[in-house]
Every structure is written in structure tokens, then in C-alpha cells.
Amino acid sequence: MNALIPGGATSSRLPRGLAGARVTFTRTVSICAVLLLTLLAIVIVTSLFGSEKLPARAALCTLLTLGKTSCGLTANHYAILFDIRLPRILLGAAVGGSLAVAGASYQSLLRNPLAEPYLLGISNGAAVGTMIALVFLGAHEWSRPLLAFVGALAATLVVYRLAQGRTGATPERLILAGVIVTTFLSSAIVFVTTLMDATRIRSFTFWLLGDLSGATSKLLWLALFIAVAGSIVLAAYARSLNLLMLGERDAFDLGVEVSRVRLIVFIVASLLVGSSVASSGSVGYVGLVVPHLVRLSLGSDNRITLPAAAICGAMFVVVADTIARTAIAPRELPVGAITALIGAPLFVYLLRRR
Amino acid sequence: MLEARDITVTYGSRRAVSGVSLTLRPGNVIAVIGPNGAGKSTLLRSLNGALEPATGEIILDERPLTTYSRRSVARRISVVAQEADLRFPVTVFEFVLGGRYAWASNSGWGWETARDVSVASEVLRETQLESLSGRLMNELSGGERQRAVLARALATEAGVLLLDEPTANLDLAHQATILALVRKRCDTRETSALVITHDINLAAEFSDRVLLMKEGSTVAVGPPGDVLTPALLREVFAVEVLVDAHPVSGVPRITPVHQTLR
Structure with missing residues (x-):
């Protein structure tokens, strides 16, 4: 590990985990490759679990041929695997990746390890957008992610405007502005809920807590595309975010075009949060816990933190959703309840460790 | 070379800096002194845009x-x-490598070149932080951390250094170390530096010229011997001082004379 630090550093107290090694291209690519293979393994394994038991060997066989041969799987089982489970698992991966990478970016940009889409009111903005689409434009499928994005971006810009002081936006002001926007939008959610009929309120409450079962295939592909493209765009600003993490003034002095990078991160993160919320409601704690765990084990360099957070976020939500749909099968829990159950104690532990 | 020509900087209707001119020539160290609120930091922030x-x-x-x-x-x-x-x-080495950002071919997922790494290693040697390069920044002492901040600035290889109270909160030895490093860089590398400081004696020792500011304006500018006079210092700081020659270096030595001592 020390060999990577020129000058032959022999510090007796290297940081925890692998964080002492300087992040290089080779190291980042190999870590991401290992994480991607793990994610793939998790996707395959979790697709075998569910209220309906699938024959493992036949299911694995048909998964490895990407569904081209059925390997003796019955038509019913084949449909469960490819039409119900796999889309849901892929959606979980897209949502988890989106929320984790958005959270990690906000934390660097705002220099606040506790910052995340929910705290800033962005998720609530997206939720209000989705609800307006559901209530007033129910027939148009695309209106949901579109209005969720608009809601998320509007919430972001309002938070940003509110946070602007005479001498610019400080992280503290920004978080406070986020709290104001969050509480305001929560009232808006309650208000729109009262406009719904009684039968929809229950499924809506379920959705609000995070529910991966409702997305159509179009929304699934959109969420997957945005998760991958958004993560790539944010990772492309990783080096700027590394300096922003040390303070806007430092970043500016060292050559970062602070306002441009901030705007891009806001827009891309709003897209990520918007598409997640539109397809699966509010899955909490992902954007907070995953980046923390990644930083603890891999260090703070965003060139590795951002891609690793995206992949680990995907794993986290896929595993959490598997628990959600198997724990009390055939009934289901909202995945957001599981992520919160795992996330909240872990977060307390992280806070106490600091 | 960096030059300010009659600049005025305002916050709303308040003038923080008014009509200040100065020239930073290669090899030159200018010390900026003046009471709190004299516009020193504002001047510095405007000099880098x-x-x-x-x-x-x-x-x-x-x-x-x-x-x-x-x-x-x-x-x-x-x-x-x-x-x-x-x-x-963040490790010290990662922190110092941040100074190489402006030299990267792209802003994002770019990677440091061999040259970036060798420049960073060199400034770490220069600032005697080599053995700490794998440590986390928040494990360092105040003096070490301030040296790391200076190392990062030196890693940019910029020809102009602007330092805003770089020695605040540091003990005697560390104050001198920081300014000696800046002086050495200016003497050997055609670099110029502007240093804001509250320590008038350090300013006298390490600078070629002193800019004395009050309420946003220049009171005097010139070699330490011309500017650091009892009359000018009384005008700016409203305090009586004794000025004599430093017994070793011969530069002006300033000693405040407080009411209670007279």
C-alpha cells in the first residue's frame, strides 16, 4: 500500500481500510469490476428467491442463456422469472444506484456527510410531481418521471435560492433551507392525498414508503438508463467534487468553475432522484448509508467513491427488496421500510463512531 | 506579474477597498498590514478574481x-x-495533489500524471511533510496542517502566491517556517507573493515592500524601513510604537507601547 505513496511514506497510522492507498485508474477499475461481478451474482441469486419457489438449476440455466432457452422451466415459472422478478430486481438496482450516487454527490458538493436527497427536500419535490401526474394526468405514463424530475429540480432550485445569503450559500444555510422545503412539500403531499379516492390512498401510502412492484417496463428502462448515464456524468465531475469537498473557496482558488459544476450536479442528481421516485416512491437511507460505508472502506476520493456508491447502492436495494418480498410472503413490505430498518441503526452506529 | 490599477471593491453600497494600486514583480514579497476590516482580505480575493x-x-x-x-x-x-x-x-498526499487540478487535461475523471506526482512529492519534501504523506489531514497538528496548505499552493507551480494570514494560530517557530518557505520560493523561482499578516515584525523581516491599509485605502506603500514608522503606525492602528533596528537582521523592529506601561 505504501508503495503507491511516493517518497516511501512510512506513516505508522494509515487510515482505516484501503483508504491509505492513492486512488489510481487501475485500482478504481479493478475495484469497480469486482463490485459489478458481485452485483451480478446478487441479481442472479435474489431472482431465485420469492413467494413462488423456482427450480434453482433450471432457473440458473435459463438466466445464463438470457432466457433464450427455457431449460425445462414451466411457462408459468419462466414468466415469473422474466416478467415479474427480474424487472423488479433491475428496478431495485436502478433506484439504489441512483439514490446512492446522488447522495454521495450532494455530500461532496455541500461538504456535509449528512446531506442527501431527502434532507434537501428533493425527494419530496419529486413525490409531489409524481402525485400531480398520478392525480391529474393518470393516462400519460411519461408524465410521472417528467413531473418528478421537474418537482425535484424545482425543489433543488428553491432550496438553492433560499440558501443564498449576501455572501453566497453556506452549507448550513442550504441544509436549513432543505428542512423548510421538506416540511412545506410534506404538507403539499397531505393536501394532494386528500384529493384521492379512498381505494387509492392505501396503495399510495405504500408507494410513498418505497415500492418497487408498480413500475411498467418503459419506466424500468428509463430508470436504468438514467441511473447509468447519471452516474457516469457525476463521476466525470469527480475530481472537481474532490476539491469542492474541501470548500467552495478552496475549489475556486484551485481552478474549479464552482457555479457550473454545482448546477450540473443539481440537474443530474434531480434527474436521478426524479426517476427513482417516479418509479418506486421514496426509498429512504440509501443515499445516506451507502456512501458512508463506501468512504469508510475505500476513502473519500470521488473518482472511486461515486462509481462504487452507485454499484453498492444497487446491491443494497436489491437485497433489501428481496427481504421485503420474502419476509412475510405472500404478503409484501414496502422496500423503504426495510432500508430504513437496516439504515437507521447503521446510521446511529456511524454517528457514534465519528 | 500581477498588477492592480486603482481598484475599488464594493459590497452593496459599502466600499471595502477603494483606489488601491500595487504591482507584484517576480521575486518580490509584499506584506499587507492594517487593522481588522481594513480591506486586506477583500483586496486579496479580488486579486485572484x-x-x-x-x-x-x-x-x-x-x-x-x-x-x-x-x-x-x-x-x-x-x-x-x-x-x-x-x-x-483526506490524506496529506491526496490533499497536496489537489494543487495539480488546474494542470489536468480534463476536470473530472482525470488522473494525476507522473509529473503531478513528482511535483507533489517535491513540495512535500520542501515543506518537510514527506514522512506524513500517508496520514489523514485531521490527524496533523495545526502547524503541520498549515504547511500542507502551503504545500498544496506550491504544488500549483503558480508564479504568484497570495497568502491570507498564513501564520494565524501558529506558534513562533512555525510562523517563521511558513514565511521562510515563501521567501525561499520567491528568491529561487521567480515567484512573487502577497502576504496578509498581523505580525508587523514578521512583515518587516520577510517582505521587500509593505502595503499599509486603513479603511479600504492605501496609507503608505514602500520598503519596510519607510512604511513602518511610529507616525504611520500611530495613524493606522491608533497605538504608540517604538521602532528600532533588529539587533541581528537590522530590519525595523516594532514594539507597541501600551497605556499602562507609560
Whole structure:
């Protein structure tokens, strides 16, 4: 590990985990490759679990041929695997990746390890957008992610405007502005809920807590595309975010075009949060816990933190959703309840460790 | 070469800096002194483009500062602020490599070149932080951390260094170390530096010229011997001082004479 630090550093107290090694291209690519293979393994394994038991060997066989041969799987089982489970698992991966990478970016940009889409009111903005689409434009499928994005971006810009002081936006002001926007939008959610009929309120409450079962295939592909493209765009600003993490003034002095990078991160993160919320409601704690765990084990360099957070976020939500749909099968829990159950104690532990 | 021509910087209707001119020539160290609120930091922030002057012009290497991109300004002008406030674990080496950002071919998922790494290693040697390069920044002492901040600024290889109270909160030995490093860089590398400091004796010892400011305006500018006089210091700080020659270096030595002692 020390060999990577020129000058032959022999510090007796290297940081925890692998964080002492300087992040290089080779190291980042190999870590991401290992994480991607793990994610793939998790996707395959979790697709075998569910209220309906699938024959493992036949299911694995048909998964490895990407569904081209059925390997003796019955038509019913084949449909469960490819039409119900796999889309849901892929959606979980897209949502988890989106929320984790958005959270990690906000934390660097705002220099606040506790910052995340929910705290800033962005998720609530997206939720209000989705609800307006559901209530007033129910027939148009695309209106949901579109209005969720608009809601998320509007919430972001309002938070940003509110946070602007005479001498610019400080992280503290920004978080406070986020709290104001969050509480305001929560009232808006309650208000729109009262406009719904009684039968929809229950499924809506379920959705609000995070529910991966409702997305159509179009929304699934959109969420997957945005998760991958958004993560790539944010990772492309990783080096700027590394300096922003040390303070806007430092970043500016060292050559970062602070306002441009901030705007891009806001827009891309709003897209990520918007598409997640539109397809699966509010899955909490992902954007907070995953980046923390990644930083603890891999260090703070965003060139590795951002891609690793995206992949680990995907794993986290896929595993959490598997628990959600198997724990009390055939009934289901909202995945957001599981992520919160795992996330909240872990977060307390992280806070106490600091 | 960095030049300010009659610049005025305002916050709303308040003039923080008014009509200040100065020239930073290669090899020169200018110390800026004055009471709190004299506009010293505002002057520094405007010299690297962070604040735009309401009137007047800043010229960097014969071109207006506003015609440079942010990144090319950062390759030419480097700022050392007071201690960095770190909220994420970053190693000293990673921190110092941050100074190479402006030299990267792209801003994002770019990677440091072999040259970036060798420049960073060199400044770590220069600032005697070599053995700490794998440590986390928040494990360092105040003096070490401030040296790391200076190392990062030196890693930019900028020809102009702007230092905003780089020795605040440091003990006697560390104050002198920081300024000696800056002086050495200016003497050997055609670099110029502007240092804001509250320590008039350090200013006298390490600078070629002193800019004395009060309420946003220049009171005097010139060699330490001409500017650090009892009359001018009384005018600016409203305090009586004794000025004699330092027994070793011969530069002016300033001793305040407080009411209670008279």
C-alpha cells in the first residue's frame, strides 16, 4: 500500500481500510469490476428467491442463456422469472444506484456527510410531481418521471435560492433551507392525498414508503438508463467534487468553475432522484448509508467513491427488496421500510463512531 | 506579474477597498498590514478574481485578469487561506495533489500524471511533510496542517502566491517556517507573493515592500524601513510604537507601547 505513496511514506497510522492507498485508474477499475461481478451474482441469486419457489438449476440455466432457452422451466415459472422478478430486481438496482450516487454527490458538493436527497427536500419535490401526474394526468405514463424530475429540480432550485445569503450559500444555510422545503412539500403531499379516492390512498401510502412492484417496463428502462448515464456524468465531475469537498473557496482558488459544476450536479442528481421516485416512491437511507460505508472502506476520493456508491447502492436495494418480498410472503413490505430498518441503526452506529 | 490599477471593491453600497494600486514583480514579497476590516482580505480575493472590482483593473502577465479562464488563473495565481476545515478524511498526499487540478487535461475523471506526482512529492519534501504523506489531514497538528496548505499552493507551480494570514494560530517557530518557505520560493523561482499578516515584525523581516491599509485605502506603500514608522503606525492602528533596528537582521523592529506601561 505504501508503495503507491511516493517518497516511501512510512506513516505508522494509515487510515482505516484501503483508504491509505492513492486512488489510481487501475485500482478504481479493478475495484469497480469486482463490485459489478458481485452485483451480478446478487441479481442472479435474489431472482431465485420469492413467494413462488423456482427450480434453482433450471432457473440458473435459463438466466445464463438470457432466457433464450427455457431449460425445462414451466411457462408459468419462466414468466415469473422474466416478467415479474427480474424487472423488479433491475428496478431495485436502478433506484439504489441512483439514490446512492446522488447522495454521495450532494455530500461532496455541500461538504456535509449528512446531506442527501431527502434532507434537501428533493425527494419530496419529486413525490409531489409524481402525485400531480398520478392525480391529474393518470393516462400519460411519461408524465410521472417528467413531473418528478421537474418537482425535484424545482425543489433543488428553491432550496438553492433560499440558501443564498449576501455572501453566497453556506452549507448550513442550504441544509436549513432543505428542512423548510421538506416540511412545506410534506404538507403539499397531505393536501394532494386528500384529493384521492379512498381505494387509492392505501396503495399510495405504500408507494410513498418505497415500492418497487408498480413500475411498467418503459419506466424500468428509463430508470436504468438514467441511473447509468447519471452516474457516469457525476463521476466525470469527480475530481472537481474532490476539491469542492474541501470548500467552495478552496475549489475556486484551485481552478474549479464552482457555479457550473454545482448546477450540473443539481440537474443530474434531480434527474436521478426524479426517476427513482417516479418509479418506486421514496426509498429512504440509501443515499445516506451507502456512501458512508463506501468512504469508510475505500476513502473519500470521488473518482472511486461515486462509481462504487452507485454499484453498492444497487446491491443494497436489491437485497433489501428481496427481504421485503420474502419476509412475510405472500404478503409484501414496502422496500423503504426495510432500508430504513437496516439504515437507521447503521446510521446511529456511524454517528457514534465519528 | 500581477498588477492592480486603482481598484475599488464594493459590497452593496459599502466600499471595502477603494483606489488601491500595487504591482507584484517576480521575486518580490509584499506584506499587507492594517487593522481588522481594513480591506486586506477583500483586496486579496479580488486579486485572484474571486471578487470583481467595481472600478479599476487587474492585469495578470499583461492581460486583464477577466480574460483568463478559471483554470488558467489557477495555474498562475495560488491562494493560501487560513487552515482548511476538513469534514471528510483526506490524506496529506491526496490533499497536496489537489494543487495539480488546474494542470489536468480534463476536470473530472482525470488522473494525476507522473509529473503531478513528482511535483507533489517535491513540495512535500520542501515543506518537510514527506514522512506524513500517508496520514489523514485531521490527524496533523495545526502547524503541520498549515504547511500542507502551503504545500498544496506550491504544488500549483503558480508564479504568484497570495497568502491570507498564513501564520494565524501558529506558534513562533512555525510562523517563521511558513514565511521562510515563501521567501525561499520567491528568491529561487521567480515567484512573487502577497502576504496578509498581523505580525508587523514578521512583515518587516520577510517582505521587500509593505502595503499599509486603513479603511479600504492605501496609507503608505514602500520598503519596510519607510512604511513602518511610529507616525504611520500611530495613524493606522491608533497605538504608540517604538521602532528600532533588529539587533541581528537590522530590519525595523516594532514594539507597541501600551497605556499602562507609560
